[in-house]
Amino acid sequence: MTGQLAFVESPVQLLNVLEWAHATASRPAAALPGVPAQPTGGRRAGAARPATPAAGHGRAAEPGVPGTGEADQGPAGHPSANAGPDAGPTWPPGPSGPPGPLAPLGLTVVVLSPTDPMSRGQLRRMAQLARDEGVTVKWQDARQGRGALLSTLRELAGPLRAADRVIVGDPFSRYVQLLLTLFGPRRVTVVDDGTATMEFAAQLARGERLVRWHRRGSGRGPRELVLAPVTTLARRKLAPGRRRTVEIFTSLPVEPPPGTTVTANDFAWTRSRFGPPRLTRGADLVGTSLVETGVVDPDEYLRAVTVLARTHGATRYFAHRRESAEKLHRIAVETGLEVVRPDLPLELIARRGPVGRTIVSFPSTVVHTLPLALAGTGVKVAVCEIAPEWLRDNASPRAQGFLAGVAGTATRTERLEFG
Template identity: 35%
Template sequence: MLCAVEAHHAGLLGTRTRVVSRAGLRPLAVTRRELHRLGLPDGLELAGPEPDMPRPERGAAWVVGDAFSGRVQLAWLTAFPRRVVIVDDGLATVRLLELLTRRPGTPLLRARAAGGALRSALRAALGTAAALRLRAAARSGRLTVFTALPVPDELAEAVRSTGAELVAHDFAWLRGQPLHGPGPRERTVVLGTSLVRNGLIHRERYFTWLSGLGSAGPVAYFPHRREDPDDLARVGRQPGITVYDGGGPAEMTLRGLAAEQRVLSLPSTAVTSLRVLLSARGVTVETVRVPDEWWTSRAAPSLRSHLSMFAHHDTGAVR
């Protein structure tokens, strides 16, 4: 949602943009409320949440985040938007760019943990058809990818060779908005992770690391939207750790941190975004490398490699 606002601000979507969010998701509701509080750019409407995904109007630009969604892919096959703009949706954005540059028969399917849900023949067929349609849009100059993520030069060149437009941004709109209220006072801020709930890292390893941080000094913990409530309750019982109910994106919640503070996070796109937003404030944002012994058997080597690209500039480490 935030990146859709940034894309509108950057002039990629025309003079009027209507953003529709999924119903029943509290983080989206919080983000929508905070964006309204900041004051929206001219021509942008944050519509109320809808239970069903609206179909793109013929001849209009269609902005999506999750290009691996079956509903989104089906819409690509049954609707004819004038242009498709893909905005950041976490780590999946870079995987999408990688898949777009592979051989034409490569389907658009998520990176999966080993032992995850079976990819049915029907789902693979949909992913293949959607990839063909998206590559056709790229060849005709009707595909734009709008991202704040660090895209390797070789990959960026390969994406542009498909005909797609690759546009980098640095949260220009959000950086220009006034701050409302102080952030957490703790020197160390930890971003929560979904890796535990998804069964990709061992729970006890993670909690041992958190316990060590809490014993070294006060820690502010900002949960990931997919963390298990029981795990969050356990985090809150760790000495020295305070769990904050941020709700909205870390990019909005933590952009007021001070130079004496630091942010720690396991591999996450939020690390990249926060570095962009906080570099001028002198705040250190560190990616914590995940030791080999943390990973479970569900974490396929390809998934580990995919996550590791966000640790190229890290200064954090697990000890």
């Protein structure tokens, strides 16, 4: 396991690692030291590839039981079919047949698997897409019981030291930060993990400690104090220096911190592999986990969804993978919307279609990514800002400004007047 080593904890992170790999493989000549150029024969990296059965449409949640473990099961015949949250080998089998177009990069993705079934199900499907591209995927259950973390650290210490480049999906992750303390990578690439990339770049530029934007309070509780040395060391390992280059691969508007390279993610891999989608007459709403993270009041959120659905003629609600079953049940019953639990990141679901001619979203990463993934399809993406009165009393003081910045910098979207 040498070459390029990536750590991901969510489906979107894995998608963006594939986008980075595709962009790297598509560059002329050798894009990375020690990586052979793509062979001239056979299918080029950007050519269309038959979609795996796992890349199907999202699944509607039953009104009484949205968010059950069903999303962790793939279609019949797929490696994840009928698999529970803890099923499957630690080392999934690789693709059969000729190597995929990204095989020459020598990229290995380590999935530090989360515990919730929705995320695990989407990650299994994304992992299969990655294997189809020639990427090695290692499934690591780092959160499964006592001793799992130490076992993970022992297993990954050697590959970490041998890796030429490390790609990080979530620089705020305690697991990733702990892993980074084991070695000093010469090349680091950070790919998008939602809007957190914007906060990471800003904190890196200001020399601040890494704290998620929605975290309330001082962040100096007992657990944070114990982990403070790890966070401090990890921040140094994620900063550019005399012996370290740092790249941020992003679709978001990011000011490059001093000494850091920012590379644009235009979702070329997604556009080359999926779609274009069939468009429906109505609109689709995109859900957010701002209620679950303690930022937005649930009653205000439901009222906003109801008004948006009625105003724009929406028929479907694409749930965020972290939204609770109780909240989604309430949305389905009180608004009449069809609640859909996507089995892949929304960028892939929308690109495959069918999708509404208008997609309405609250401030989130998708107001930046969907216009890129759906470029040339005629789909309009609209963003509805979060009103101050929707925020909970104990929401982070930074919440309103951060969310306003996410919406305000989305230059390819339409701004909505809520009412």
